[in-house]
Amino acid sequence: MAYFIGLMSGTSMDAIDAAALDLRDNACRLVACHSHPIPYPLGERLQRLIRSETFNVRELGSLDVELGRLFADAVKQLLREHTLTPGDITAIGSHGQTVFHAPDDDPPFTLQIGDPNSIAQLTGITTVADLRRRDMAAGGQGAPLATAFHDRYFRSGKHNRVILNIGGIANITVLAADQDTSVFGFDTGPGNCLLDNWIQQHRDERFDRDGAWGAGGTVNNALLFRLLADPYLAAPPPKSTGREHFNLHWLQQHSLDDSPQNIQATLTQLTVESIAAAIEAHAPHTDELFICGGGAYNSHLVRSLEQRLGRISIATTSELGIAPDWVEAAAFAWLAQQTLENRPGNLPDVTGASEAVILGGVYAGHLDGQ
Known part of the structure; x- marks a missing residue:
């Protein structure tokens, strides 16, 4: 098996959507899905951070790691519920939690948190993340990517x-x-x-x-x-x-x-x-x-x-x-596959980027795949 997992945390910040996809032979089959609750205190801290005019750097760094750990928990729970192992998963595509999106600023920027180092380390699975900023670096809006x-x-x-x-x-x-x-x-x-x-x-x-x-x-x-x-x-x-x-x-x-x-x-x-x-x-x-x-x-x-x-x-x-519920998570699973196969994931006609580019950074899983 060579499945991909997509992770998505939306604007409601009440749950992480995790979806495992079979993308072999150019097909798209939803294999497993899991909605992982975001604890209310963590969600409230995220809301306060997003509403604030200026970020508290210590709080931003702490939330980045805590959310990354929670994303990893979502993956591990998905695997347990559906009798899958890390070895069954080729990679995780993690959207992260958007805390600010400013495509029309000078310079433009977008920021998603949910530390992919923590996801890769705690799950043992290669993780593709930070999928919006390369499109923005190419002159695009960084969205929409699905x-x-x-x-x-x-x-x-x-x-x-x-x-x-x-x-x-x-x-x-x-x-x-x-x-x-x-x-x-x-x-x-x-x-x-x-x-x-x-x-x-x-x-x-x-x-x-x-x-x-x-x-x-x-x-x-x-x-x-x-x-x-x-x-x-x-x-x-x-x-x-x-x-x-x-x-x-x-x-x-x-x-x-x-x-x-x-x-x-x-x-x-x-x-x-x-x-x-x-x-x-x-x-x-x-x-x-x-x-x-x-x-x-x-x-x-x-x-x-x-x-x-x-x-x-x-x-x-x-x-x-x-x-x-699962379309957005599925899209980021597919984008992870695109990245690992050195294929572009953006559409310049959509985002306004100057060219099609390979999206995101790759954070390797455990060397033994376990």
């Missing part, structure tokens, strides 16, 4: 497809049925990040389950209009964004003279409208939309997208063979 994986495994010769990932930030990959048409994609704007932060602030809940709280409110159209006027949403791709831009501080710069529940309803519609506008502007011939990420389980959000997009068929990536 588009190349979507192109490899989700493209259809019959239908114009869009893969929509609704994580903290939403992004789309546009896959034309014409195989000669280049794939492209970009971050459309907020996904779950504002919804999660708002309900945490007002109801002390981690997320809006099924979108029920937002569904019970009334959209404030005046506020929605102001939010949709944000320059990022109208900017042409390539582009990427993050919580550094779309956060509660950004939200509170607008007049919020309404009930918290109505604002939650409005934030839901903000996600819907920004996604729909991006598809209408850049993928007008879309036949099929497949959703992955945590937002796939927000039934109110999905229904609102269906109503807004009308003729487009909407389903989750389960229909394409990988459940919404």
Whole structure:
């Protein structure tokens, strides 16, 4: 066996997604998966670090190692649950936890933590990490990176497809049925990040389950209009964004003279409208939309997208063979394979990089493979 494991920690910072993939013979088969909880105190420290204007270097260094150890625990638990050994795994692809993403700064930079040295040492498995910065060094945004994986495994010769990932930030990959048409994609704007932060602030809940709280409110159209006027949403791709831009501080710069529940309803519609506008502007011939990420389980959000997009068929990536929870982790498993085979992992048409490049650094596992 020669499996690859992908590790992904998203904006909610409540769990690490670990997925083992069989990528032999140009196939993509999900072999095993595990969701590893991030202890609440550690998640709170990460949130404080991300919200702070200036990083505490000691705290940053400590969290980097602690998170790396937790990533290693996630791998070891995945192996135990599915009767696998380190020798069954060729490599781990670890996204890490983004603590800052600033592609438009001078100089641009992006920072993910989760020490890959600790992952490789504690698991004994070769680890590929720091996968965004080489694209940025080549003039790209460093994001989105999953588009190349979507192109490899989700493209259809019959239908114009869009893969929509609704994580903290939403992004789309546009896959034309014409195989000669280049794939492209970009971050459309907020996904779950504002919804999660708002309900945490007002109801002390981690997320809006099924979108029920937002569904019970009334959209404030005046506020929605102001939010949709944000320059990022109208900017042409390539582009990427993050919580550094779309956060509660950004939200509170607008007049919020309404009930918290109505604002939650409005934030839901903000996600819907920004996604729909991006598809209408850049993928007008879309036949099929497949959703992955945590937002796939927000039934109110999905229904609102269906109503807004009308003729487009909407389903989750389960229909394409990988459940919404595991697509991002699977993508980073595949990116690890690309790196070890000296193949590029970025798509310059997507990220804006000057060329296709081999991504990430390689941290060797134990010499005996055990």
